[in-house]
Amino acid sequence: MxxxxxxxxxxxxxxxxxxxxxxxxxxxxxxxxxxxVRYRGSVLGLMWSYVKPxxxxxxxFVALGIFLNLQRGTPNYAIYLFSGIVLVNFFTESxxxxxxxxxxxxxxxxxIYLPRELFPxxxxxxxxxxxxxQLLVLVGxxxxxxxxxxxxxxxxxxxxxxxxxxxxxxxxxxxxxxxVYFRDxxxxxxxxxxxxxxxxxxxxxxxxxxxxxxxxxxxxxxxPMTVAVEVFHWAFWEPTLKADQLVADAxxxxxxxxxxxxxxxxxxxxxxxxxxxxxxxxVHFAQEL
Amino acid sequence: MTAHGHVAISCIDLRKQxxxxxxxxxxEALVWLVKGRKGxxxxxxxxxxxxxxEVKQGETVALMGLNGSGKSTLLKLISGVLQPDGGTVRxxxxxxxxxxxxxxxxHDLSGxxxxxxxxxxxxxxxxxxDEKFDSIVEFSEIGEFIDTEVKFYSSGMYLRLAFSIxxxxxxxxxxxxxxxxxxxxxxxRKCIAKIKELxxxxxxxxxxxHDLDLVATVCERGVLLEHGEIVMDxxxxxxxxxxxxxxxxx
Numbered sequence: 001m002x003x004x005x006x007x008x009x010x011x012x013x014x015x016x017x018x019x020x021x022x023x024x025x026x027x028x029x030x031x032x033x034x035x036x037v038r039y040r041g042s043v044l045g046l047m048w049s050y051v052k053p054x055x056x057x058x059x060x061f062v063a064l065g066i067f068l069n070l071q072r073g074t075p076n077y078a079i080y081l082f083s084g085i086v087l088v089n090f091f092t093e094s095x096x097x098x099x100x101x102x103x104x105x106x107x108x109x110x111x112i113y114l115p116r117e118l119f120p121x122x123x124x125x126x127x128x129x130x131x132x133x134q135l136l137v138l139v140g141x142x143x144x145x146x147x148x149x150x151x152x153x154x155x156x157x158x159x160x161x162x163x164x165x166x167x168x169x170x171x172x173x174x175x176x177x178x179x180v181y182f183r184d185x186x187x188x189x190x191x192x193x194x195x196x197x198x199x200x201x202x203x204x205x206x207x208x209x210x211x212x213x214x215x216x217x218x219x220x221x222x223x224p225m226t227v228a229v230e231v232f233h234w235a236f237w238e239p240t241l242k243a244d245q246l247v248a249d250a251x252x253x254x255x256x257x258x259x260x261x262x263x264x265x266x267x268x269x270x271x272x273x274x275x276x277x278x279x280x281x282x283v284h285f286a287q288e289l
Numbered sequence: 290m291t292a293h294g295h296v297a298i299s300c301i302d303l304r305k306q307x308x309x310x311x312x313x314x315x316x317e318a319l320v321w322l323v324k325g326r327k328g329x330x331x332x333x334x335x336x337x338x339x340x341x342x343e344v345k346q347g348e349t350v351a352l353m354g355l356n357g358s359g360k361s362t363l364l365k366l367i368s369g370v371l372q373p374d375g376g377t378v379r380x381x382x383x384x385x386x387x388x389x390x391x392x393x394x395x396h397d398l399s400g401x402x403x404x405x406x407x408x409x410x411x412x413x414x415x416x417x418x419d420e421k422f423d424s425i426v427e428f429s430e431i432g433e434f435i436d437t438e439v440k441f442y443s444s445g446m447y448l449r450l451a452f453s454i455x456x457x458x459x460x461x462x463x464x465x466x467x468x469x470x471x472x473x474x475x476x477x478r479k480c481i482a483k484i485k486e487l488x489x490x491x492x493x494x495x496x497x498x499h500d501l502d503l504v505a506t507v508c509e510r511g512v513l514l515e516h517g518e519i520v521m522d523x524x525x526x527x528x529x530x531x532x533x534x535x536x537x538x539x
Contacts (some may be wrong), residue, residue, distance in 0.1 A: 008380065036398065040397045286371050
């Protein structure tokens, strides 16, 4: 501390996400506050993060699995469906809350200097706290139907979790910063959220897309969320299939060797662009809010 | 301590311009672009014009001026909330803004949670807050209500707790904006005593207030701002006199 006292520094010039790491204590308090406040006065509290996805799952399962009879061609369709839903929910919740986080915390941002990246990052953490119980439900369901994952598959789950968190942070930084200047940003994000469930093979099979898109299938695969959902299917759904249920085309060719690295690179690029945009726009947050 | 030693705050040719933007939607901005940028999408307003100011460590400075003279803008530039459009501002050591106490309070959290949250927002570490928690509660006179949600506090209790957290953050430079009018008279006296104690410890104080009698007792140096420019800088009593004279003439 003594060394800091010895030099003059420019106030309000942070190091972006690195500062968030240095402010872990405040980040922890912000996350805790957010969770406490979100469920204040509700009887079920954090239980809501189980109830909502379960209802969502039931709707899809009844409408698509039973009415449209997707479960006939897909063994363990319930697992297939749920593993995609929880992952997409994690992403959409991170993104939409991070987008609003700067505007929502305008009172603070206008009055006190803090590394502003704290707010989007905190919302992604909150989403992660909601995601983990859902993941436990998924694991429980998988174990009931005889889940035997390999170590590699478990490692892939962790990697995908991190990837989706980073993707949500990157896009959240981008849209959150733009939202300060143009509130259209929230609407754009709402649209992305609406599209993302359908733009990845959550409800249907990737082979259906390949039949429709043919040689242009690679465009579909460029979406990091698509790859993330496919890897989740590979880690959760495929190891629950019995020998006679195994399908040759459970996952697209080159999923782990080609598409996973590509998706990781795209995700890191998104984070980079998000942070860059955020830093440029953050300079005038206090006066624009 | 280092009384009147190093420079604590240095402002050189500070300029701050506000854009009074009218539009908040992409559509309007696009239409404006398509129409060949006709007309002004925004109006500009110069809040500070080339302000240069140096404050030494341990100095107590009162920033005075009428409404709209740029006092709060200057304070926000020093705290880092705003960034200047021209010139540079630099500070030494940790700067804590007692700018609108309670900005980081959340109504649905208990007083205890708010002490931690607000303390962290003002830059305290977990250990520092743990150590000072009892002292914060004692100074605020909240007592047993510390575990009650802040929304049930009276406005006096709310401000007392917020002020108490702020004075316990222990920075090198204190920026104080119109918060000396906190609570009832006994508490106000306690606040002023605390602030004098801080300045006695060699802390740098930078105070913005309309309460001229009060700043004259707390501060030694006065700076008078008018329409974003420094018009006077000197002994606090002389500056207070000048401001009073100017106000009556107008």
